[in-house]
Amino acid sequence: MGTAHTPAGQAIVDAVLTASRTLVAVTEQSLGAVAEDTTIAQYRALVVLASRGSQRMVDLAAALGVTPSTAGRMCDRLVRKELIRRHRARSDRREVLVSVTAAGREVVDQATARRRELLAEILGRLPASQQAAIASALQAFAAAAGEVPDSEWPAGAETELA
Amino acid sequence: MGTAHTPAGQAIVDAVLTASRTLVAVTEQSLGAVAEDTTIAQYRALVVLASRGSQRMVDLAAALGVTPSTAGRMCDRLVRKELIRRHRARSDRREVLVSVTAAGREVVDQATARRRELLAEILGRLPASQQAAIASALQAFAAAAGEVPDSEWPAGAETELA
DNA sequence: TGAAATCATTGCACTAAGCAATGAAACTCT
DNA sequence: AGAGTTTCATTGCTTAGTGCAATGATTTCA
Numbered sequence: 001m002g003t004a005h006t007p008a009g010q011a012i013v014d015a016v017l018t019a020s021r022t023l024v025a026v027t028e029q030s031l032g033a034v035a036e037d038t039t040i041a042q043y044r045a046l047v048v049l050a051s052r053g054s055q056r057m058v059d060l061a062a063a064l065g066v067t068p069s070t071a072g073r074m075c076d077r078l079v080r081k082e083l084i085r086r087h088r089a090r091s092d093r094r095e096v097l098v099s100v101t102a103a104g105r106e107v108v109d110q111a112t113a114r115r116r117e118l119l120a121e122i123l124g125r126l127p128a129s130q131q132a133a134i135a136s137a138l139q140a141f142a143a144a145a146g147e148v149p150d151s152e153w154p155a156g157a158e159t160e161l162a
Numbered sequence: 163m164g165t166a167h168t169p170a171g172q173a174i175v176d177a178v179l180t181a182s183r184t185l186v187a188v189t190e191q192s193l194g195a196v197a198e199d200t201t202i203a204q205y206r207a208l209v210v211l212a213s214r215g216s217q218r219m220v221d222l223a224a225a226l227g228v229t230p231s232t233a234g235r236m237c238d239r240l241v242r243k244e245l246i247r248r249h250r251a252r253s254d255r256r257e258v259l260v261s262v263t264a265a266g267r268e269v270v271d272q273a274t275a276r277r278r279e280l281l282a283e284i285l286g287r288l289p290a291s292q293q294a295a296i297a298s299a300l301q302a303f304a305a306a307a308g309e310v311p312d313s314e315w316p317a318g319a320e321t322e323l324a
Numbered sequence: 325t326g327a328a329a330t331c332a333t334t335g336c337a338c339t340a341a342g343c344a345a346t347g348a349a350a351c352t353c354t
Numbered sequence: 355a356g357a358g359t360t361t362c363a364t365t366g367c368t369t370a371g372t373g374c375a376a377t378g379a380t381t382t383c384a
Contacts, residue, residue: 010278011297012285012293012294012296012297013278013281013282013285015296015297015298015300015301015304016185016281016285016296016297016300017277017281018300018301018304019181019185019300019303019304020182020185020186020188020189021304022303022304022307022308023178023181023182023185023186024182024185024186025307026182026307027182039370039371041370041371041372042370056331056332057331057332057333058330058331058332066371066372066373067372067373067374068331068332068333069332069333069334069372069373069374069375070371070372070373072332072333072334073333073334073370073371073372074370074371074372077369077370077371092330092331092380092381093379093380093381094330094331094332094379094380094381095330095331095332095380096331096332096333115179116172116175119175119178119179120175122303122306122307123174123175123178123303123306125306126302126303126306130299130302131174132174133295133298133299133302134174134177134178134299134300134302134303135173135174135177135178136177136295137292137295137296137298137299137300138177138178138180138181138296138299138300139177139180140288140292140295140296141181141184141284141285141288141296142177142180142181142183142184144284144285144287144288145184145187145188145284146184201339201340203339203340203341204339218362218363219362219363219364220361220362220363228340228341228342229341229342229343230362230363230364231341231342231343231344231363231364231365232340232341232342233363234363234364234365235339235340235341235364235365236339236340236341239338239339239340254349254350254361254362255348255349255350256348256349256350256361256362256363257349257361257362257363258362258363258364
């Protein structure tokens, strides 16, 4: 356990680490630029709801990797901001369904667009050939990471957002 | 001021986004594996202190991109866990100097090591040639990002940790 | 039908974060 | 030297995020 087969030089790991910092900064900034008062956690919830559609509280919680109690309270705040809606399911009256409103979807769309803009701007400074190299390198990396054995991965790490 | 000169294809941006998620997950996991009860915020503080040495409260706060009040309370918790120390500066008695203890440094070292292991493990699944390609691609990306005009960048984004 | 499981919520505790006010110390400028 | 200003840390207050445990409502199942 531990070191990889090919030692994977320090320089490579450092490069990955540095890029990681950059990427997180971009993500945070894109949200701040769009919805000043929407937090990262709230945005993650909106993303789940926007992409998966109406969800039960328990499923939303699972998708976010938090407890239902946390998800519930987050929904309180998002409802207050009118970014999501709460319905009681009529089939099973224990369940509460949560779904994104038009305003909520707007936040997600705009933040995503802004993030794309920022990344595109950064990439745009590089020659096209290098852009392509970055794309394939990162795809390879993400693919390799995707194979991480589940045992190695943290519990509720759905990683909906960066 | 939106799109970049070279459009930077959707596929490239998507690749960056995916890699971003992966990287963050790795970072979070490395910390959880080492110090169960040390949070990301606390770890960030430890990293600053370990790398920059003894800091005034105000400088630590700036490095973390938080207010002095937040930094101060964080230090309360870290002192309680004996991961850092608080000294009153004798040159200027307004200042409080904060520095990492041996135990604190240990947390940083181990988490860093673990993160390196995880990344090395992922990279180790790829052929050496591809590892090199990833390293140079990411270096180029980080370098390009480094040139982001300050106006575009968020206020306290020192991004000490991912 | 009665017991067990599922689902959401609420109470309690804690970390994280910002803003405003306070107090202490150092500095500056006549 | 002394008065006013700036710098620094801290504390009170508020809000968000999070988990755990208990509760209540409902559904399922044996």
